[in-house]
Amino acid sequence: MSDGATPSKPNRRHDLPRGEAVYRALRRAIIEQALRPGDKLPEDVIGERFGVSRTIVRGVLGRLHAEGLVELKLNRGATVARPSLEEACDIFEVRRSLERDVVRRLVGRVTPRQIALLEAHVAREGEARARGAAESIRLAGEFHILLAELSGNAVIARYINELVSRCSLILALYGRPHSPDCAVNEHLEIVAALRSGDAGKAIAVMEHHLDAVTERALLASARTPQRDIRAILDAYAP
The missing domain is CATH 1.10.10.10 (Winged helix-like DNA-binding domain superfamily/Winged helix DNA-binding domain)
Structure with missing residues (x-):
């Protein structure tokens, strides 16, 4: 890598x-x-x-x-x-809405094999921390794409793929540097919430994570x- x-x-x-x-x-x-x-x-x-x-x-x-x-x-x-700041805010708003639906679809139906796939991906994110920011950025986004793919809705998965990619532009333009540990720990919490089968908890954890991503993304001026x-x-x- x-x-x-x-x-x-x-x-x-x-x-x-x-x-x-x-x-x-x-x-x-x-x-x-x-x-x-x-x-x-x-x-x-x-x-x-x-x-x-x-x-x-x-x-x-x-x-x-x-x-x-x-x-x-x-x-x-x-x-x-x-992306303009207004467009960036719109993109994150749509992404939050779609990812809430992804979690709703997965809770109660996620299989042990799917949990294992998610855990393996987060493990790759952890390993990437030592190799630099570029790979960590890509893998963090791919975690959300994987969630969407596992939900079984191909249309949502395609939209999430595009939105996650556009969010990387927003992070590059407006965001502040942050530790990749944030994404890894937050992704582990999402996987644990899905494993628990508690829909309310899983949605709350995802919303907290996306709120944190949005906060990290929309802070600095664009130069x-x-x-x-x-x-x-x-x-x-x-």
């Missing part, structure tokens, strides 16, 4: 179309906050680093734009999205200096 400064290059599977490989790499770089809100995403630089045509790059950027991760402006190219995109993409290109 990766560390905070120099993430390991993701393996490029031979059965993946080139566009899919570029999409996954750029999405991961955004979620891990290697690419930050406001960073320019020049088609020629991306194409050069990943060895693909600008047509493929445009398709990837369009896909990321549809997910709210990239902004496309006529004659100005693409940049990593910069994004220009950075070397070529050097950042080198760590994600195959």
Whole structure:
């Protein structure tokens, strides 16, 4: 896996179309906050680093734009999205509502195997603490995506996936640094509440956790200096 400064290059599977490989790499770089809100995403630089045509790059950027991760402006190219503070508040409000429903669906129906999957994921989060912030950020978000997938509702899972990804932008733009211990301990509490089968407790624990995430995310003012995109993409290109 990766560390905070120099993430390991993701393996490029031979059965993946080139566009899919570029999409996954750029999405991961955004979620891990290697690419930050406001960073320019020049088609020629991306194409050069990943060895693909600008047509493929445009398709990837369009896909990321549809997910709210990239902004496309006529004659100005693409940049990593910069959600407004109002939009950020709206995103967290919708996320809280959907994740409450996820917990309601899981309580009383979560299986021992699913609990084991959640515990294994949180254990990976704990191990990632020593390797740096980038991996911890990604795994923390993937915990919530896993919960949504286990709920059995594919539509909710898709929306949670998008919302969690957009929350990583908000954390990069407005958030303050915080210990990854926070996420790990809060996720352990969620798993314990689900195991208990107490719906009220499980929902309360999830709401407390998301309130804490929201508080950490919406504090600082947004300032994004220009950075070397070529050097950042080198760590994600195959």
